[in-house]
Amino acid sequence: MLKFWKKKPAETEAEIPIVPPADPATLDGAAPVIQETLAEVPSPAEGRTDNERFVAPIIDPTPASETEAEAAPAKRSWRERLSGNSFARGLSSLFVRHPKLDDDLLDELETTLITADVGVAASSELVENLRKRMHKREFADSPALLAALRAELVALLKPVEKPLDIRGRHPFVTLVVGINGAGKTTTIGKLARRWRDERHAVMLAAGDTFRAAAVEQLKTWGTRNDVPVISQGQDADAASVIFDALQAARSRDIDVLIADTAGRLHTQGGLMDELGKIARVLKKIDVDAPHEVLMVIDGTTGQNAVNQVRQFLQIVGVTGLVVTKLDGTAKGGVVFALAREFGLPIRFVGLGETATDLRVFEAEAFVDGLLPASLGVEGQGHD
Numbered sequence: 370m371l372k373f374w375k376k377k378p379a380e381t382e383a384e385i386p387i388v389p390p391a392d393p394a395t396l397d398g399a400a401p402v403i404q405e406t407l408a409e410v411p412s413p414a415e416g417r418t419d420n421e422r423f424v425a426p427i428i429d430p431t432p433a434s435e436t437e438a439e440a441a442p443a444k445r446s447w448r449e450r451l452s453g454n455s456f457a458r459g460l461s462s463l464f465v466r467h468p469k470l471d472d473d474l475l476d477e478l479e480t481t482l483i484t485a486d487v488g489v490a491a492s493s494e495l496v497e498n499l500r501k502r503m504h505k506r507e508f509a510d511s512p513a514l515l516a517a518l519r520a521e522l523v524a525l526l527k528p529v530e531k532p533l534d535i536r537g538r539h540p541f542v543t544l545v546v547g548i549n550g551a552g553k554t555t556t557i558g559k560l561a562r563r564w565r566d567e568r569h570a571v572m573l574a575a576g577d578t579f580r581a582a583a584v585e586q587l588k589t590w591g592t593r594n595d596v597p598v599i600s601q602g603q604d605a606d607a608a609s610v611i612f613d614a615l616q617a618a619r620s621r622d623i624d625v626l627i628a629d630t631a632g633r634l635h636t637q638g639g640l641m642d643e644l645g646k647i648a649r650v651l652k653k654i655d656v657d658a659p660h661e662v663l664m665v666i667d668g669t670t671g672q673n674a675v676n677q678v679r680q681f682l683q684i685v686g687v688t689g690l691v692v693t694k695l696d697g698t699a700k701g702g703v704v705f706a707l708a709r710e711f712g713l714p715i716r717f718v719g720l721g722e723t724a725t726d727l728r729v730f731e732a733e734a735f736v737d738g739l740l741p742a743s744l745g746v747e748g749q750g751h752d
Contacts, residue, residue: 447728451696457701457738459484460481461741463481467511470509487705488705488706502517518740519736522740526735528708529713532716533689539624540618540623541624542655542659543560543625543659544685546644546665547664547665549632552665552667552719553629554587556663557590557627558594563727564625569624570621571594572599574614576630576631577631578602584600608650612653642684644681665691668701668703682711688713691715691716692704696721716729
């Protein structure tokens with residue numbers, strides 16, 4: 370009966386080899402640069418065809434539960450994303466409070482548009498067109514006016530609905546600029562996720578060497594998206610970092626290089642000059658680089674965004690816009706003001722926190738998301 374207490378012989382566990390961490394990869398011809406990467410990016414094989422180019426493996430380090438939680442919001446329509454926008458709330462309230470079709474309604478509509486940061490000139494022009502049509506008896510009721518308003522707003526945005534095409538250049542160099550706090554680095558992370566999911570080999574360049582922790586923040590996005598990040602230390606020369614990153618991207622057959630830059634105000638002359646230097650240095654490798662200068666605009670900044678774009682245009686030649694934070698307290702009207710003032714393509718808009726909430730800009734879906742649902746037109750919300 371004491372056999373019950375007899376100790377069993379220990380089971381032999383399989384030995385698990387301990388693999389020492391690999392040394393950081395160094396780039397040929399770029400000794401001072403450290404390449405931070407989750408997956409090693411192989412150099413092009415000799416004799417390999419274009420169809421055999423390396424594509425970064427799609428490995429999502431996010432736990433399955435988080436991935437499912439993040440994917441769910443992507444199914445929400447533009448109207449669901451923009452319903453809390455003050456522009457949307459203002460228009461809905463206007464037509465509820467003032468259902469009668471008259472000049473007072475149009476006056477209030479003009480005030481609503483101006484308050485929503487559409488701009489005085491654009492708002493006045495739009496409302497005067499509607500007023501003339503109303504006096505010509507083109508509108509029978511408020512729903513008809515709402516439909517006409519929709520058509521006017523869509524017409525204003527359609528010319529800037531130009532999705533970014535990264536084909537035709539290899540690597541396609543995207544320089545991301547903007548002021549502090551606009552959401553540049555977050556936008557870069559979301560772009561990396563989008564293009565990686567589309568089977569493009571992506572590389573990031575940590576060109577924001579001015580702000581503390583900016584390099585680490587970009588590395589975090591690189592880790593999350595499993596894409597390599599080229600970086601140096603804080604206060605390194607940003608133009609040198611991005612120059613070496615382009616060399617690395619070319620040698621390793623990368624499809625698209627996304628370069629971060631220091632956030633700056635248009636009043637900071639030294640930092641603005643740095644942008645011009647970055648563009649000049651890139652042209653030593655590729656005369657057409659950067660192929661896209663993407664300016665990130667905080668949708669909550671209102672009419673000040675117009676001044677920001679004007680200044681950046683003079684220094685670095687912005688070619689496309691991303692308007693972020695439109696799902697929160699942003700008034701949204703600045704999108705119309707930017708379209709009317711500059712006619713620059715609006716490539717993407719930020720409608721939430723997750724990677725899938727960076728949407729390709731669609732004029733009709735955006736307008737429908739702002740207008741009252743009684744119009745009877747739902748924004749589709751496709752990427």
